[in-house]
Amino acid sequence: MTSLQPERLDIDSLDIAGDNRAKLKALFPSVFAETRDEQGELVESIDFEKLKAELGSFSDVFENRRDRYGMDWPGKKDCIKLVQQPATGTLKPCREESVNFDSTENLFIEGDNLEVLKLLQKSYYGKVKMIYIDPPYNTGKEFIYPDHYAETLETYLAYAGLVDDEGKKFSTNTANEGRFHTRWLNMMYPRLYLARNLLREDGCIFISIDDHEVVNLRNICSEIFGEENFVANIVWQKKYSVSNDDPGIAAMHDHILVFQKSSFFKRNLFPRTQKQSTRYKNVDNDERGAWASGEYVSSKSRLERPTLWYSIRHPKTGKEVWPDENAVWRYSKEKHLLMESENRLYWGPDGNYEIPRLKRFLAEIKDGVVPSTWWSFNNFGHNDEGQKETGDLLGKKIFSTPKPLRLLKKIIALASSDSDIVLDFFAGSGATAHATIALNVEDKTNRKFIMVQLPEPCDKKSEALKAGYETITDIGVERVRRAIKNIEAERENQTRESEEIISVLTRPLSQIDLGFKVLKLDRSNFKPWDGSNPDGALLICLENEITRDLIDAIAAADPLQFLCLDKAFNGNDQLKANAVQAFNSLNQSRDKAIPIIFKTV
Ligand SMILES: C[S@@+](CC[C@H](N)C(=O)[O-])C[C@H]1O[C@@H](n2cnc3c(N)ncnc32)[C@H](O)[C@@H]1O
Structure with a gap:
């Protein structure tokens, strides 16, 4: 069984736009290029001309047409921003x-x-x-x-x-x-x-x-x-x-x-219901198990299906049996002979039916x-x-x-x-x-x-x-x-x-x-990490397992920032919440302007 336990409850959600860019990059790596932005910083950008070339005439058609099929309403663009x-x-x-x-x-x-x-x-x-x-x-x-x-x-x-x-x-x-x-x-x-x-x-x-x-x-x-x-x-x-x-x-x-x-x-x-399954019985003790009977004739006429108009032999009387001219046999003569040899025709409890029915075995039909x-x-x-x-x-x-x-x-x-x-x-x-x-x-x-x-x-x-x-x-x-x-x-x-x-x-x-x-x-307990490093002690813990005692000992050391491995909480959200609580109460008790920043990586 796969574990469906969320590995961690992240402070941020997935970067949807970033994820879409990554998917595009996986498909068309060549359209991504390094360029300099207005501040002169190197950034990754998309060459849309190249992308158009990659997509062939399709994108051209779209861009040059004013009329296009699609649904629009006020605020649709904001929906994408919201996502x-x-x-x-x-x-x-x-x-x-x-x-x-x-x-x-x-x-x-x-x-x-x-x-x-x-x-x-x-x-x-x-x-x-x-x-x-x-x-x-x-x-x-x-x-x-x-x-x-x-x-x-x-x-x-x-x-x-x-x-x-x-x-x-x-x-x-x-x-x-x-x-x-x-x-x-x-x-x-x-x-x-x-x-x-x-x-x-x-x-x-x-x-x-x-x-x-x-x-x-x-x-x-x-x-x-x-x-x-x-x-x-x-x-x-x-x-x-x-x-x-x-x-x-x-x-x-x-x-x-x-x-x-x-x-x-x-x-x-x-799934087949109990009621549907009870329609299948084994009145002639067939070794293939329970079966239900179905029509052996079709709704087609002799005129429409001339090859399905032929005679078969009645097993009890030995006489030739012809179907109605307006309801010919369902199967070709060849298939009929095969089904006859496999004992799939049902002529009634005493073998006296005028025309046969087809035995459909429960074991052979789709399981649903x-x-x-x-x-x-x-x-x-x-x-x-x-x-x-x-x-x-x-x-x-x-x-x-x-x-x-x-x-x-x-x-x-x-x-x-x-x-x-x-x-x-x-x-x-x-x-x-x-x-x-x-x-x-x-x-x-x-x-x-x-x-x-x-x-x-x-x-x-x-x-x-x-x-x-x-x-x-x-x-x-x-x-x-x-x-x-x-x-x-x-x-x-x-x-x-x-x-x-x-x-x-x-x-x-x-x-x-x-x-x-x-x-x-609710609001996150975790303060967003802004990358800055205020003066003071940064305590990093790379232990693979964090315990309540360890949290208490770290809090007692009074660091300004504390960094630890997220996986060290082993998915125990309660323990993580306790850690946040411990640092919060420390923040309240110590009269300092800069609160402890707690961050997991
Ligand atoms: C028609 S009811 C669903 C009934 C449900 N299928 C049942 O059988 O009990 C729709 C529910 O969606 C909830 N709902 C509406 N907007 C929501 C939102 N933004 N987030 C979560 N739930 C919302 C409503 O409070 C309401 O209970």
Whole structure:
């Protein structure tokens, strides 16, 4: 099993523009050249003329055409700038809200997903197998988090009530701006761009959406992922009946857009359900095992398929059997003789059928069912089912828009397998985390999840607030905690009932990750290193392992700067936080103008 533990939580996020330049350099090293800038300093620059030459006539065509196909909206250019702006926050572990903190690799992160996606870039770049998101649909009623303030982390801290909001306005869409697509696109574009970076080459993203934004969403995804990486627009029947108050033509479905990172994504099969498998029986004790019978005739006429119009011999009566002239045999005479010799024709329990049927053996057919774009509520659940599930776990009306577990389990099963990472950065009630864990228990797998959710305050009059949930993150975290408890209790009961069956059929719960770390976005404790070296002692520690005692001894030496190896913390964020704490308290206690600078390399 690969360790998915982030190696380190970096002070800065990935330099996206720098990363793009590195990719370009790997493809076209010759277009990079050393030049002198205006101050006379040597810098690396790109020779765009050379790049054009490398790309041939393609770039020429683009540059000389005024009219070009593509999507634009006010603020699109700022979206790219926003992506490139480094994150400066950090993810602080919150042990008391976590479950099995020391052993789990699952994460439930509270924070604005833009900042968090940036922070995840270094540790999870190219590691996520599948993403499911269910973003605000832009119906005009939901809250859309504002990114247009210059400092995104500061905006977040003000929003989350961690610093004074200095008059910043955070609100749901008002009637004036609700239906404007611009604000929604400016919110989605940078997040999808960053999300793509996190996907593995064989990874994919599923996005729930309704008719308000499906066209725009598909367009921006085509731009970010490439039109050729569009996989499907699934129609999910979210309701089982029309309500009387539905306006116009009742919308009975949501869309689920699927895009792949690259052509490495394999379209998987849905596992065959128990019900589907029970159709296969072995009424004639065939040594090849269970089978189901299928049509031996086609829908074509003798005129359309003259070669499929021939006679075969009835095994019981010995007579010639001809197909109907409007429904000739399905296979050529040659193939028929082969199938006859292999005993693949079924003439009924007493051998008295007038025409045969074909035996299809369970062991020979593909190990699953090919997915289609039509997902009915019968097989995939519906919105009321999602409501009932959260209601049963947390109490009624605690969260208004949960997706049903059946839908999420099917999506996760289709696009990921054992040990893969599943990401949802609009987590809401944490249904994706719940579905991942439930599926792991059913499938004996160990997929990991990463949830990201804004601490959106619950409405003042809401049932959620009355029940003690202050934010949506509180709801999500509690949901996953209770889901884990229920799974453990259920397994406990089953084990008592039949210990033998459990051990044969299921992976022991101890091998499934039934925990999650809660991390919260906050300001970094680490002071950015500005390269200057104030007078005074610089203490460098190159030990491969740092302990609490060592930290105390170093702090006691009272250095002005302290430098150590990041790997020496062995991924122990708690120990690192303790080190920061130790130096902070020293700074407060010693009455000096220059604080200790603590830096890891
Ligand atoms: C439609 S709900 C998701 C529901 C979820 N699929 C479920 O089944 O419970 C969308 C969620 O995205 C959250 N959200 C909106 N903007 C966000 C942001 N910038 N960062 C993180 N979460 C955000 C909202 O608070 C809301 O809970």
